[in-house]
Amino acid sequence: MSWRQLRCLVSGVTIILIPHAVAADTYALLVQGLGGEAWYQRQFDEQVDLIGESLKGVVDDTNLIIFRAAEARREAFVAWFDTVASTSEETDSVLIILVGHGTFDGQEYKFNISGPDLTAADLQQNLDRLEVQTKVLINTSSSSGALLEILSDESTTLLTATKNGNERNATRFGRFFARALVDPGADLDKNQKISLQEAFDHAERATIDFYDEEGLLATEHAQLNDSSNAQLAARMTLANLGSAESFERSPELSRLMEERDQIDRDVESLRLQRIGMSDGDYQLVFQSLMLELISIQDEIELLEGGDVE
């Protein structure tokens, strides 16, 4: 089979496997809990700064809400859900990030904010109110793993800093997670974007290294429960490392971007067919796709004013 025949096979399957993207909104809520001590307050300030700045590059300004410690109260939290519940559509996504301290008394998890704390039940009830298909909750607090049993279902992708509620010590994971969003080293697929999966992988490794290097017994074990069938964690972008993509593209640039996206979809299709192919055939087709991709990226760089070697 020639590479052209193989290439055709790939394109054919693409149509079946990859649905057209549907324009949708992402609603993001970033909540900073109480620090208690000044050191933690500074840590949480820094983390919320980093995460907030990163989200601004990937979420529409009007859909991004950040509650700093002073504003983060239960009423505000519920009010945000009221708004999203009334305005969101099924195809939209909801992203909630909690940065702070959590507690677990063996029965109930609480995220510490001013006034009454947010409980696991609060989180569950409010998430249940939303009819969006994609719900992501990131909770970097101590004891956050208590949520894994309560909120794990197919509609919610959950990231926690601990594996259960009994890991009660203040966590390091949040700091590494926030830093991952601005660290090119976390961009494992080199697409200038940090996905939820990449940020998790980077922060998880950094946390393990931290405890190893300090010679400490690890008191936290981060978990990512991606219960969606579509590898949501790998697809959800949390940070854009490159220049912000302009919404006003020239027709030529738009065409190139669309061609590049098509190649990406072809590559994904090819990967799905890999089991039935010899390594040589796979590399042949893959190389041809790469050459197309390289050519398109060269053109994009030229249009964007870059130099192509």
Add this chain to the structure above:
Amino acid sequence: MLNKPVLGLLVTLLFFADAQAREYHYGALKDTNLLKCEKLYWSGDTSEADACYKRLLNSNLSLHVQAEAFWALGDRQSANSIFQDAAKVEPSNSIILVRWGALYADTYQSQEALNLYTDALKLEPENSYAKLAVAEILLASGENQAVEQITQLVDDSDAPTGVRAKATLVLANIALKREEIERAENLLDTAEEISSDSGDSALMLGVYAMRAGKAVRTRQDPNEWIDQALGINPAYGDAFAIPAYFYMITFRYDETGEYYQRAVDVQADHWEAHLSLAANHLRQNRPTLAREHYELAYAGDPFNPELVNSLRLLDYYDTFSVINYPESAEERLLPELSLRLDTEERDILSPYASSLALKAIEIFSERYEFKLKQTAAIEIYPNHDDFIVRALGMPGTALLGVAFGYVVAMDSPNAQAGEDYHWGTTLWHEVAHIFTLEASKHNIPRWFSEGISVFEEWNTGPLNAVRIPLHVLKSLQIQKFLPIAELDRGFVQPEYPNQVIVSYMQAGLICEFVRREFGFSNLVDMLNNYAEGATTTQVVAQALELAVDEFDKQFFEYFQQEYGAQIEQLDDWNALREAAAKSLTNMEWDDALENAQQAIDMMPGYVEVDSPYLVKAEALAGKEDVATQMATLETFWRGGGYEASALLELATYLNDQQRLDDAIKVLQSQLLVTPFDLELHFLLGDILLQQSRAEEALIEYQVALALDPLDKAGAYYRMANALYHTGDIEQSRSNTLTALDLAPHYRPAQKLLKSILSYSAE
């Protein structure tokens, strides 16, 4: 390294149990029916003895006698149960408790045995059998005051003959281990006198076996004594096992194996001999035979924890990756080196371990004029307890490496994670042992083998500097070195906590002194003299033409001249160092600098992790004087310092300063400390590639990939780039495509693919 010297060979003396099978009762048993069976057994008529013991079972004889019969027949559980009943029936019979305790001791339950002996002594405070048994348990747990209690029993004319005979043999055994030959001889004479007077020929068995052990210890033929023992009992395995033990602790493993084999030949149920034979097979690189005897021993003695540990280890050992060097079969008849590595560490450690070991073999072959006759096998264990079980059979010792001759076992850096462990120096030290053991035909005292290994660490090893740990210098403020002829004592029976390490240093310094004052060739002469069977006194006389007393005098003068001032100033130096560290904590940079500099001036060669160089460097960092900070770290590194984070900082600086060759050297030195540091390999690979050393860069990237980096695309791209520069275009293309498969938008990889395809098209 010298913070953690390699305690390799010491442990054989202290931890390997003396080989004994079923133990004689030494007069503790009185029942005539039982004694009849015992007599048959100890005269070697084992089948008649078995029949005799069986007749005692379910008889009308006392429960105690039945318990003994079950025990003799190998049914320890029934024996235990019946001893329990016997103790209830005869609650005031202390000897039942003593024998029941001995059954527990026989099944490695020392605490339970001790409890029963203690109960026996409550019933009968003067029970000599119980006293001796307690003392033996205390002795086995390292409590040397037990020797005094045993001596009292020997001198106690009221004690039963059997007790006195056995106590004397225990003392003779200790004396032989300590190489106190004259004392051992006197004790054996006493034991023989006591035993022969008793008219109990079985008592003589132990005397003859120990005399055979003494013959081995004094490098004479033990067979005269073995024959005498076999004349009494042809199935007496200890006649061979005891001399085998003394062959083992003097590192003569060929003879060790031969005599343990003969022990099991005459007494197939000598389980401890099977165990020791198995351990010796493993020492000699014969794992299949080792397993055979471990399994035989386990079938007969499943209670032995050392056996259980060893069998588990052997299961793990079978999973090791074996890499032979040279790797190509056509290039060799016999590999020069065989590395055995945990599968997960194989690709990370093998490039560095092989390179270092082959270099050591080349250097030592030339220096000691000795070519290895077998493959040097080096096993590296990622788990410290596995290594210790490999070395000693039981975990729980702070040992880093051990050499059995051609086989070396050692800790991997992962086994010492979080510690300041220079694994490259440990490997160097152990490979030196291979040469000293083999070149001397295993006729070498402990001190000289360790001395040469330490000396080679200092002179040819990766750190290449004389390093004496601070705690050794502190010890020498109040302690004195041993005379050369007695230096082994410092290793095998230390009298103060630090003496083993002090002895390592003394041994190394003696070799250093010989090199300086007499020439290196005299060290080689000494080794060859040992090979001929000479004692240390003879070796010093032959190779250095000095009496040992004169040698000691000259050596002590040398040491005083070289290190006397340092030892005298040690307290002042320490005060300066502590003051510098305190100032650093308080961010008083100038004070820290001044104190650190004064400490450096007093002892410029001190480069351990608490070195004043590091304090000075940190103070300079506080003053933002980067150039001087880095110059300080460079001095520290060139002196043999290897603190990981400081040297990574230095390498990064040197790289920034375009001093690429120096940066490479710093990073390469760190591979022998922190080879599992991913960033180290990426950085080193990148600099090597800049210096057009693509082959070496490729190794670093391969190791980095084996470390399972998150950024696999980056690792494959780097490999592809290095391969491209080596001219392996097809492999480069393949790795580039792998990188792009992980990260299709990866621009550097895309550009490399274009270059590769352009190159191919040309």
